[in-house]
Amino acid sequence: xxxxxxxxxxxxxxxxxxxxxxxxxxxxxxxxxxxxxxxxxxxxxxxxxxxxxxxxxxxxxxxxxxxxxxxxxxxxxxxxxxxxxxxxxxxxxxxxxxxxxxxxxxxxxxxxxxxxxxxxxxxxxxxxxxxxxxxxxxxxxxxxxxxxxxxxxxxxxxxxxxxxxxxxxxxxxxxxxxxxxxxxxxxxxxxxxxxxxxxxxxxxxxxxxxxxxxxxxxxxxxxxxxxxxxx
Numbered sequence: 001x002x003x004x005x006x007x008x009x010x011x012x013x014x015x016x017x018x019x020x021x022x023x024x025x026x027x028x029x030x031x032x033x034x035x036x037x038x039x040x041x042x043x044x045x046x047x048x049x050x051x052x053x054x055x056x057x058x059x060x061x062x063x064x065x066x067x068x069x070x071x072x073x074x075x076x077x078x079x080x081x082x083x084x085x086x087x088x089x090x091x092x093x094x095x096x097x098x099x100x101x102x103x104x105x106x107x108x109x110x111x112x113x114x115x116x117x118x119x120x121x122x123x124x125x126x127x128x129x130x131x132x133x134x135x136x137x138x139x140x141x142x143x144x145x146x147x148x149x150x151x152x153x154x155x156x157x158x159x160x161x162x163x164x165x166x167x168x169x170x171x172x173x174x175x176x177x178x179x180x181x182x183x184x185x186x187x188x189x190x191x192x193x194x195x196x197x198x199x200x201x202x203x204x205x206x207x208x209x210x211x212x213x214x215x216x217x218x219x220x221x222x223x224x225x226x227x228x229x230x231x
Contacts, residue, residue: 024050027046027047027050028047031043031044031045031046031047035070038070040071051064061083062097065078068080078104085097092124094121094124095121095122096121098118098124099131102117102121102134103134106138109145111142111145112142115135115138118135119135122135
């Protein structure tokens with residue numbers, strides 16, 4: 001009885017000791033369970049503890065990235081996937097890492113980088129139909145995006161051309177109005193000069209007529225004096 005009690009005590013002690021000294025794998029298993037239960041924040045904590053024990057654990061980085069992604073922390077998740085891609089050597093795992101990187105890039109409309117990530121995923125796992133579908137979708141989205149950008153550039157160019165045409169038409173109209181205004185001013189000046197000339201001519205004629213009348217009057221007066229003298 002005493003021996004059995006001693007053994008039981010030792011087993012409990014070992015169990016407690018083992019629990020107090022969790023390994024990287026323990027935290028990964030615990031995090032995975034929490035992840036499956038959709039407890040992503042708690043899973044994140046365990047994955048970070050796994051990384052504290054082994055900072056070069058690609059599995060912990062990948063799983064941490066997934067838990068962050070489920071919390072809509074795409075930028076932080078991308079950092080973990082990128083770090084894992086630099087360490088991981090297993091092709092199937094690399095394929096999953098690049099696939100998830102492609103998903104993040106696709107959601108943020110970074111389509112050229114997204115396409116490269118999917119291609120890299122397929123290089124490591126050519127049989128992944130989901131990645132192949134995502135790649136085709138991203139390529140179509142990029143083509144549509146480029147076409148839309150091209151249409152926008154054409155519309156912008158057309159608007160600029162139309163604006164330039166309108167500007168030129170306004171300038172031509174202003175030049176025409178200015179020319180017509182100058183012509184009107186010249187015509188008014190000519191009319192004014194003609195009127196002044198006519199008045200001058202009229203005044204000259206009237207002055208000549210007055211001079212003639214004055215001359216005739218003088219002659220009459222002189223003749224009158226002569227007649228009076230003869231008498």
